[in-house]
Structure formats: C-alpha cells, structure tokens
Amino acid sequence: MKRRRDVEKKSEIRLAIEELSVAVKLEPAVAADRRESHIAARPFLSLCSLILQLLDKIGPTMAVLRQDVQQNIQRLEMLCESDPASYSNLVEMLRKEALDGTARKGDSCSRALVWLTRCVDLTAVLLQNLANDPGQSMEEMVENSYSVTMKPWHGWISATAYRVALKLLPDSKTFMNLLMAKGQNFDTLKDEIQTLVSFLMPLLEDIHSILKSYAVDRLKSP
Incomplete structure (x- = not known):
C-alpha cells in the first residue's frame, strides 16, 4: 500500500526517470565490447x-498512436516472456529475426521495436519543446515534434490520420497541469523533463545505431 501511495505522488515524468536510471545502472554489467549492442x-x-x-x-486524439504503441509493447512482451533468458536483451531478438529473414515483415518484433523507438523520439522532442517554450500551442508542438521524428516514415494513410488528430489537442497549459504530480509546479516539472530528456537522448542514439546495424532503421508504414 505504501509503495502504491508513493507511486501515486509521482508524475509520469519522474517514474520514467526512475525506469531509465535502472537501465543506466545495468550498463556497467554489460561487457565493454557489447555495450553498444545491448537494449535492456x-x-x-x-x-x-x-x-x-x-x-x-x-x-x-492520440488514439491511433496509442493503439500502435500498445500493440507493439504487447508483441515484444510476449517474445520476452517466451524466453526471458534470451530476450532480456532485445538485440538478441534483432539478431534472430535478421538471421531468419523475418525482420522486415509486418508483424515482426524488429518492426515493433523500430516504431516504439520512434514514439519515444516523438515524446522526447515534444517534452523538450514544452520545457523550452510552454507558451507555444500544443498543435504547434505536436506537429513540430511529429515532423522531425515519425512523419518521414509514415505513408499517406498514417500521415493523414495524424493531421486529423492535430486538430483535437488540449491547450499546452492544460497538458502541463495534467503532467504535474500533486503539489508540483512548472519549474519542478521543467527540471524533471530536462532530466528525463538527458537520459533519453543517449539511449535513443544507441538504439538507432543498433537498428541501423541490423538494416531496419528505415522501415516505413503505409
């Protein structure tokens, strides 16, 4: 019960920081020559x-993206549960699908990892924009974040769905208030966002490098 109350007092940003700090602590346990090929x-x-x-x-308004994220998480979770020892490192999944020739298939776990990574890209850029210019409209922030992260990999159908979604966003002040934990203010939220982004950027850089090495970094949707 105490742990649940502690979690309820924290913002999603703080919880994400704690998850990433775990990943960072795991890094020294990875052999130096494999560090660049490890995704916990x-x-x-x-x-x-x-x-x-x-x-x-x-x-x-983000239902389309949310559904994609949920499905991709479930796909990777099922794989990890099927063999926890092998797939505690997601690079093993990339390696297996590359060898099997299935990495580029529509239902592959490699493709799920690619799109989850791009969603994290979008989130990192959106949060950074929010911290840098909270006066900017949510429509501008989401559109700018989408344009530099996911849009280059979306075909006409997906891009059209996102253009429709942009018209139904809350205002930036409302969104910031929703991100804050109880008793939190914008200054402390901004500090948390900056901390989270500082964790995310090197992680994303590493993951993109790994995806590129397995030739799945340029996969597109319809």
Missing part, C-alpha cells in the same frame, strides 16, 4: 508503458 528489455518496455499514460493525458 524490461526498462525499455516499462518506459514505453509510461508513454502510454502520457498519450492518455493528451486525450483521445
């Missing part, structure tokens, strides 16, 4: 689950 499954999927909660705060 549990912290990464927990982070993606927290992003679902952030999308919920934006509202039903």
Whole structure:
C-alpha cells in the first residue's frame, strides 16, 4: 500500500526517470565490447508503458498512436516472456529475426521495436519543446515534434490520420497541469523533463545505431 501511495505522488515524468536510471545502472554489467549492442528489455518496455499514460493525458486524439504503441509493447512482451533468458536483451531478438529473414515483415518484433523507438523520439522532442517554450500551442508542438521524428516514415494513410488528430489537442497549459504530480509546479516539472530528456537522448542514439546495424532503421508504414 505504501509503495502504491508513493507511486501515486509521482508524475509520469519522474517514474520514467526512475525506469531509465535502472537501465543506466545495468550498463556497467554489460561487457565493454557489447555495450553498444545491448537494449535492456524490461526498462525499455516499462518506459514505453509510461508513454502510454502520457498519450492518455493528451486525450483521445492520440488514439491511433496509442493503439500502435500498445500493440507493439504487447508483441515484444510476449517474445520476452517466451524466453526471458534470451530476450532480456532485445538485440538478441534483432539478431534472430535478421538471421531468419523475418525482420522486415509486418508483424515482426524488429518492426515493433523500430516504431516504439520512434514514439519515444516523438515524446522526447515534444517534452523538450514544452520545457523550452510552454507558451507555444500544443498543435504547434505536436506537429513540430511529429515532423522531425515519425512523419518521414509514415505513408499517406498514417500521415493523414495524424493531421486529423492535430486538430483535437488540449491547450499546452492544460497538458502541463495534467503532467504535474500533486503539489508540483512548472519549474519542478521543467527540471524533471530536462532530466528525463538527458537520459533519453543517449539511449535513443544507441538504439538507432543498433537498428541501423541490423538494416531496419528505415522501415516505413503505409
């Protein structure tokens, strides 16, 4: 009960920081020559689950993205549960699908990891924009974040769905209030966002490098 109350007092941003700090602590245990090819499954999927909660705060306008994120998390969770020893490192999944020739298939776990990573990209850029310029409209922030992260990989159908979603966003002040924990103010929220982004950027850089090495970094949707 105490742990539940402690969690309820924390913002999703703080919880995400704690998940990433776990991933950082795991890093020294990874052999130096393999450090660039390690993606700890549990912290990464927990982070993606927290992003679902952030999308919920934006509202039903992000339903399309939320559904994609949920499905991709479930796909990777099922794989990890099927063989926890092998797939505690998601790079093992990339390696297996590359060898099997299935990595580029529509239902592959490699593709799920690619799109989850792009969603984390979008979240990191959106939060950074929010911290840097809270006076900017949510429509501008989401559109700018989407344009530099996910839009290059979306075909006409997906891009059209997101353009419709942009018209139904809450205002930035409402969104910030929803992100804050009880008793928190914007200054402390901004500090948490900056901390989270400082964790996310090097992690994302590493993951993108790994995806590129397995030739799945340029996969597109319809």
